[in-house]
Amino acid sequence: MLSAPDPRQAVQWFERAERAGAPAAGDFLLQIALGGIALPRDARINERLHRGVQADYPPALLTAALHFGRKPHPDDQALCLQLLERGAARGDVVAAALLAERLAHGEGCPAQPSAAEDLRAQLARDGFAPLPSFTLPPPGEHGPPRQLALEEIMRPPAARALSDAPRVSAIDRLLSADECRLLIAVSRPLLHPSQTADPLTGVPDTMAVRTSHEASFDPLVETSAIRSILLRMAAAAGIDLPQAEHLTVLRYGPGQQYRPHRDYLPTSTLQMDRPLAGNRARTVCVYLNPVEAGGETEFPAAGLKVAPMPGRAVIFDSMRFDGASPEGRLDPDSLHAGAPVIAGEKWLATLWIRQRRYRHF
Numbered sequence: 403m404l405s406a407p408d409p410r411q412a413v414q415w416f417e418r419a420e421r422a423g424a425p426a427a428g429d430f431l432l433q434i435a436l437g438g439i440a441l442p443r444d445a446r447i448n449e450r451l452h453r454g455v456q457a458d459y460p461p462a463l464l465t466a467a468l469h470f471g472r473k474p475h476p477d478d479q480a481l482c483l484q485l486l487e488r489g490a491a492r493g494d495v496v497a498a499a500l501l502a503e504r505l506a507h508g509e510g511c512p513a514q515p516s517a518a519e520d521l522r523a524q525l526a527r528d529g530f531a532p533l534p535s536f537t538l539p540p541p542g543e544h545g546p547p548r549q550l551a552l553e554e555i556m557r558p559p560a561a562r563a564l565s566d567a568p569r570v571s572a573i574d575r576l577l578s579a580d581e582c583r584l585l586i587a588v589s590r591p592l593l594h595p596s597q598t599a600d601p602l603t604g605v606p607d608t609m610a611v612r613t614s615h616e617a618s619f620d621p622l623v624e625t626s627a628i629r630s631i632l633l634r635m636a637a638a639a640g641i642d643l644p645q646a647e648h649l650t651v652l653r654y655g656p657g658q659q660y661r662p663h664r665d666y667l668p669t670s671t672l673q674m675d676r677p678l679a680g681n682r683a684r685t686v687c688v689y690l691n692p693v694e695a696g697g698e699t700e701f702p703a704a705g706l707k708v709a710p711m712p713g714r715a716v717i718f719d720s721m722r723f724d725g726a727s728p729e730g731r732l733d734p735d736s737l738h739a740g741a742p743v744i745a746g747e748k749w750l751a752t753l754w755i756r757q758r759r760y761r762h763f
Contacts, residue, residue, distance in 0.1 A: 407762040407763070409434060409439065409440035409762060409763035410440055412430075412434070412440075412763075413431065413434060413440050413441060416428075416430050416431050416434075417431065420450075425453065425454050425457040425459035425462065426459065426461075428450045428453055428454055428459075428462075429450070429454050429459060429461050429462055429465075429625075429626050431446075431450055432447055432450040432451055432454070432462075432465075432626045433624060433625070433626045433629045434763050435447050435450075436552070436626065436629045436630060436633050436643070437621070437629065437643060437644060437761060437763050438642060438643060438644060439644050439759075439761065439762070439763050440763045443553070447552050447553075448550050448551060448552055448553075451465060451466055451550060451552065451626070452550055454466075455485070455550075458488060458492060460489045460492050460493070460494040460497065461494075461625050461626055461627065462626065463485045463486075463488050463489040463492075463494070463497065464485075464486075464489050464494060464496065464497050464500075464584075464625070464627045465625070465626040465627040465630055466481075466485050466550060467481075467482045467485035467486045467489065467497065467500070467580065468482075468578070468580050468581055468584065468627055468630060468631070469550065469551075469552060469554070469555075469630070470482040470485065471509075471510075471540065471578050471579075471580040471581075472540055472541050472554075472578045472580075472581075473540060473544070473545065473547065473554075474539070474540040474542055474544070475547035475548075476510075477547045477548050478547050478548065479509065479510035479540070480510055480511070481548060482504075482510055482580070483501070483504055483509075483510040483511055485497075486498075486500050486501040486504065487501060489501075490521075495525060495528065495530055495587075496584060496587045496588060498521060498524070498525060499525055499530060499533055499583065499587050500580050500583050500584060500587070501521065502518045502521040502522050502525065502532075502533075503518070503533055503535070503537075503579070503583055504580075505517050505518040505521065506518035506519075506535070507535075507537040507579075509537060509579065530587075531590070533583050533586055533587060534583075534586065534690075534691040534692070534747075534749070536579065536691060536692050536712050537579055538575060538578065538579040538582075538712055538713055539575070540575075540578060541559065541575045541576065541577070541578055541713070542559070542575070552630065555630055555633050555634045555637065556633065556634075556637045557637070558573060558576055558634055558637050558638040559573050559574075559575070559576065560573070561573045561638065561715075561717060564704075564706055564708065565701060565704035565706050567703065567704065567735055568701060568703060568704060568718055568719060568733055568735045568736045569718060569719040570701055570704060570706060570708075570716065570717070570718040570719075571716075571717045571718070572708060572714060572715060572716050572717070573638055573714070573715040573717070574711065574713065574714050575713040575714070576634065576635070576638050576688060576713055576714070576715040577631065577634070577635075577688050577690075577712075577713045577715070577751075578713065579712065579713070581631050581634075581713075582688075582690040582691065582712050582713055582749075583690075584627060584628075584631070585628075585631065585651050585690055585749070585751050586651070586690055586691065586749050588617075588619075588625075588628065589617035589651035589653070589749075590617075590653075592617035592618075593615040593616065593617050593653060594615060594616065594617070595608050595615055595616075596608070596612045596613070596614045596615060596616045596652065596660075597612075598611055598612045598663075610661075611660070611661045611663060612659075612660045612661070612663075613654075613657075613658040613659060613660075614652045614653060614654045614658050614659075614660060614740075615652070615653045615655075616650055616651065616652045616653070617650070617651050618648045618649065618650045618651075619648055619649045619650075619651075620648055621648065621761055621762070621763065624649075628649065629643075631751075632646060632649055632753060635686045635688060635715065635751070635753045636686070636753065636755065638686060638715055638717060639684050639686045639717050639753075639755055641683075641684060641755050643761070644759045644760065644761045645679070645755050645756050645757070645758060645759055645760055645761075646753050646754070646755050646756075646760060646761065647682075647753070647754045647755070647756065647760055649751065649752075649753055650751075650752045650753075650754075651690070651749065651750070651751050651752070652748075652749070652750045652751075652752065653747060653748070653749055653750075654697060654740065654743045654747060654748040654749075654750070655743060655747050656743050656744065656745060656746070656747075657742055657743065658742065658743055659739070659740055659741060659742040659743070660739060660740035661739055662700075662702065662737050662738065662739040663737070663738070663739065664720060664732075664734065664736050664737055664738075665682045665685050665720045665736065665738075665754060666681045666682050666720040666721065666732050666733075666736070667681055667682055676756075676760055678758065679756040679757065679758050679759060679760040680729075680730075680756050680757025680758045681720070681721065681730075681732070681756065681757060682720050682721075682754045682755065682756060683719065683720060683721045683723075683730055683755055683756060683757045684717065684718070684719050684720065684721075684754075684755040685717070685718055685720060685752065685753070685754055685755065686715055686716075686717050686752070686753045686755065687699065687715065687716045687717075687750055687751070687752050687753075688713065688714065688715045688716075688750070688751045689710040689711055689712060689713070689714050689716075689748070689749070689750055690712060690713075690749035690750065690751055691710075691712055691747070691748070691749045692710070692711070692712055692746075693710045693743060693745075693746050693747070693748045694744070694745035694746030695743075695744035695745040695746065696741055696742050696743045696744030696745065696748075697710045697740065697741060697742075697743045697744075697746075697748035698710065698740075698741045699716055699738060699739070699740060699741070700738060700739045700740075700741055701718070701736075701737070701738045702737055702738075702739075703735035703736075703737060704735075707741070710748055710750075718736060718738065719733060719736060720732070720733060720736045721733055721736075721757070729757065730757060
């Protein structure tokens with residue numbers, strides 16, 4: 403019988419490696435601390451990221467670039483660009499892809515279309531397809547410029563209510579253009595046909611109800627950059643990251659859709675996947691690219707359609723919480739659908755959040 407994971411033992415080994423000067427160990431400890439279970443979210447998070455940047459460790463450079471890219475001050479935008487350049491120079495293809503888009507759109511610098519095309523051509527020779535072309539203003543975090551302060555992740559913009567029954571809200575530009583691009587870039591090599599749990603057996607299988615492709619990220623393969631994005635998504639939902647399942651990124655092509663469904667899980671599925679965590683209580687979806695036509699998220703009970711827009715988060719409850727049911731009860735009005743994509747493609751990041759802690763670290 404397999405024993406339960408023991409993150410504390412892993413922390414001890416990583417701390418030894420960190421003291422020996424291994425930047426990768428510091429980055430793993432940063433990820434663990436962002437999770438807020440085995441290590442606290444304290445000042446050491448920023449210290450570890452700063453040391454990783456000083457060591458030119460590519461994952462740390464990318465995480466820091468995302469941080470400064472969310473901030474509108476020109477100095478922060480310039481820092482983001484510099485960090486991406488340093489990561490690209492050290493062979494980080496994701497940093498190079500993000501850098502190409504910034505050069506193309508003049509984000510943090512005057513537009514440099516020729517340099518962007520040269521960089522895209524280099525990436526294409528290595529089998530890396532171009533990212534969707536779009537730009538966004540930074541989300542608007544206003545911390546002190548040039549200050550590395552990952553705690554700003556936990557202060558997302560206020561949500562606007564769209565419906566009370568079911569409870570649905572939205573936040574525009576929750577994620578930056580860089581964060582949207584990163585999730586697309588890391589997901590593309592991992593895409594496979596989406597599966598849905600059979601309502602009788604609980605076994606996942608491909609079904610006509612859901613015709614997208616998807617990539618899922620176990621916490622063991624998350625990077626500090628990905629985990630920082632997940633922490634922001636969970637904060638937007640008002641629930642801490644340990645209650646979140648794995649990140650799932652979906653791609654819908656023309657004609658693909660997710661027919662009306664509810665996110666809460668049947669009993670058979672729950673029994674196979676950490677039943678002590680309870681059911682799915684809340685969902686956070688973030689659109690990652692502009693969609694030429696179609697692809698709205700529809701809530702029939704509310705008569706509501708939410709149009710896809712890069713960086714826009716849709717947050718909704720699959721359970722009702724009130725005085726009679728403080729632990730929550732399943733809400734059939736949470737029925738929703740991903741409308742067919744008519745033209746272009748739709749990329750969507752989804753985080754399902756349970757009633758209680760789901761993650762080990």
